[in-house]
Amino acid sequence: KLIDFSSEVVQMILMKNIVRDGDPVLRQEAENVTFPLSESDRKLANDMMEYLVTSQDETLAKKYGLRAGVGLAAPQVGVSKMMAAVLVPAETEGGQSPFTDVIINPVIVSHSVQDGALTEGEGCLSVDEDVPGFVPRHDRITLRYQDVEGETHKVRLRDYPAIVCQHEIDHLHGILFYDHIDRDHPFEISEDTVMFD
Numbered sequence: 001k002l003i004d005f006s007s008e009v010v011q012m013i014l015m016k017n018i019v020r021d022g023d024p025v026l027r028q029e030a031e032n033v034t035f036p037l038s039e040s041d042r043k044l045a046n047d048m049m050e051y052l053v054t055s056q057d058e059t060l061a062k063k064y065g066l067r068a069g070v071g072l073a074a075p076q077v078g079v080s081k082m083m084a085a086v087l088v089p090a091e092t093e094g095g096q097s098p099f100t101d102v103i104i105n106p107v108i109v110s111h112s113v114q115d116g117a118l119t120e121g122e123g124c125l126s127v128d129e130d131v132p133g134f135v136p137r138h139d140r141i142t143l144r145y146q147d148v149e150g151e152t153h154k155v156r157l158r159d160y161p162a163i164v165c166q167h168e169i170d171h172l173h174g175i176l177f178y179d180h181i182d183r184d185h186p187f188e189i190s191e192d193t194v195m196f197d
């Protein structure tokens, strides 16, 4: 009797499972998540984080044809729930990740007046074409969220981790990164904006 090992690959989130722009689920306000997490919500949280880990490993990303990601929101896999996985890589080899967690029912409780933006602009796993331009966001935020155990966290984030979390939280409210780009002046940005890679 042959043992079926194909199951673990089927479990993974693959690019074919990523919903693309045009699907109404990406423009919906997601539903709050209730605790304790259902079995399927717990599996979803795990699978989304698993996607980020796998996609950041060059060999595995190539093997499974995954576009690299540092964040993934539930609506992007067709689930309109207030949940997103964030895995911000360490700046230096072997360093510690500035922020890694599954953020559930996230709320930005306060933020800096000063904007921040990635010098490279942004992309999105749900948007197949490049949309050039700066995406102005808050440079610093205070984020309140629940983790998969239902524990409430209140964290202050700045620069890169703050940008990633704002991109993901936008997805939970039906907002896509290019909504923030002024199509007529895509690279115009207020001069006190913090720009970083």
Ligand SMILES: Cc1nc(NNC(=O)[C@H](CC2CCCC2)CN(O)CO)c(F)c(N2CCN3CCOC[C@@H]3C2)n1
Residues within 6 Å of the ligand: 055, 056, 057, 067, 068, 069, 070, 071, 072, 073, 076, 089, 121, 122, 123, 124, 125, 126, 163, 164, 167, 168, 171
């Ligand atoms: C900035 C960046 N965006 C990548 N992709 N886009 C995404 O993550 C989208 C979310 C990000 C777009 C801008 C802010 C949030 C996914 N989104 O649509 C979720 O809503 C990257 F892949 C990436 N990095 C740098 C770090 N590197 C470590 C080693 O592994 C490769 C990895 C590549 N940096």
Ligand code: NI
Residues within 6 Å of the ligand: 123, 124, 125, 126, 167, 171
């Ligand atoms: Ni995105």
